[in-house]
Amino acid sequence: MTTPTAVVPDHASERASGSTRVVPLTGAAALAGAVVAVLLAVLGVVVSRADVVLLALPLAVASAWSWVSRPPATSDGGPSTGLRVQVVPDAGARLVRYRIGVDGTGGTDAVHVRVSVLGTTPRDLVVTPGRAADLTGEAPILHSGPQLLLRLQHRLLGQDAAWFTAPARELDVEQVVTPRTVPLASLPLPHRLQGMTGNHQSARPGDGGDFRDVHPFAPGDRLRRIDWRATARRARLADELFVRRTSALADATVVLVLDSRDDVGENVEDWTGHTADGEGVTSLDLAREAAASLATSYAAAGDRVGVQDLASQARVVQPGGGARHRDRVVRAVTLSRPAGSRFARLRAPVVPAGALVYVFSTFLDDEAPRMATLWRAGGHRVIAVDVLPTPRTGGLEPHERVAFRLVALEREERMRTLQASGVELLRWQERHGGAGERAAALRTLARAGRGPR
């Protein structure tokens, strides 16, 4: 069953207006009608047949009427026309409502609008000018992130279609859909926590945490920490004192690494390029949902979160905390789009010492596993989040099934190698429905604890 993950589009109401353009105009039918009328009239005059002359009369009137009533031309030679688009998301119904308006339709009988919704095959619609001023429709929200909602083009048809304009420039209406976030009850932590403040118990003694031990008084201990009962029980000498020590608090640093080099959908048939064109959830939908959910949960726990992208050196957000930083991180995740493999990295991107690294990838090639292994070798705790959607192999030819099987086997081997190198695995999409598998996996990872590995 398809599980769409992107449900919340940005902004309550967006407007996108196409520029008003001057478009050239052609009137082949009007000219042809006038020529036929002249020819028949001349013929009728030459052979003295009034009936033939009468045949020319309605053609002449229709051609002249349609040509004379065309809209006034600008100095560039044609009429001026434009497009207006208003987009209103409906998060509850998981769809987007849009309204298209065509301007400058005076003197026309019809408007031809070519519209492509969500990248599907363009549809040609011919409507009256009144209808063209207010064309409405709905589009389902299928994916998160930036996406092309509408691609529009239009032209004007004159009276009796005797003249029509050239197509105006295409207008693309994009929308950015924020991914859904899933509440996470268990959060894995890095092997070593950093800093002197935070929400997690640190292994170091300090202030703010739970009871750690009772220790003989040492220089630097505070007098109010002296535990007199323990001192009375344990002290052998008159000047021996015991203090109650607590653990320090620390925060975790988490780096979310997106692999936006590809975006594959559920249909294996569509794994031919770097963009997902089939129906159903895609790998980037799952990656955005996972990254946004983890970022939100860690930020709520008071930890520091950063973002990196293996496909882009521009989409980097250094680790930080707070609500505003969380929004910045979620925005960077939302804006990720398939970018292809434009360069190969020699070294893994630098991440803060002691950070927990999440790598969100389909692991269909060796780049992401190689980066994960490098980080693991550098001492970081690395969790590889598998965001490949459950493949749908219907419609594949036999040789394609064999090819897919080979790809799947290579991928399984890649994942085993990752695990052998110390990288922990987490599959984001539920295989059998519900949220049990993922939550259980996160609990296991959270209980794995900290310490040298």
Added chain:
Amino acid sequence: MSPGRTGARPDDAPRILPPEIGASFPGWSAQAAVLLVGAGLSGLVVHGFWLFVAVVLAVVATASPRTLVAWVLMVYLGVAALTLPHDGWTWRFALLLLGLPVLHVAAAFSLALPPGGRVATGVLVAPVRRLVLIQVPVQALAAVVLLTLAPGGGAPHLRPAAVVAGAALVVGVVLLVWRWRTPR
């Protein structure tokens, strides 16, 4: 893996539909209208081998609107009208007088409309209204003129007036076309 095919569509996948335009008909209907009207008028006016030629012209006009063969067919039918009995107003002439403008409009739409698109039925309202506005006085004028000029109509002396009127029509159209060629 072969590109260009769509995979198995999940049953619960939401459908992506274009904007709603109400009652509509396919864009190729204009080309079908050219064929029907052209062939129908041809059967009305010509016979035998010339009917075959007319039908071929109608088929070419339908298959390739950009060749403007529909207007060639109109001239052909106008010339063929010379073979009609010159005995005043007849129903055959009235149909030809109606059919030629209809063929002109159908051919213009076949040139402009996308064959694979959908056309709202409201688009036809203005052309039909315009056709009626032109046809009513023209049919009335034709009936009066032809009945008057008929061999038993009693006014053969008006034949020169008809020729002059025809010449005036030609001049008027030429002036309008000339105005089209000059920028407004």
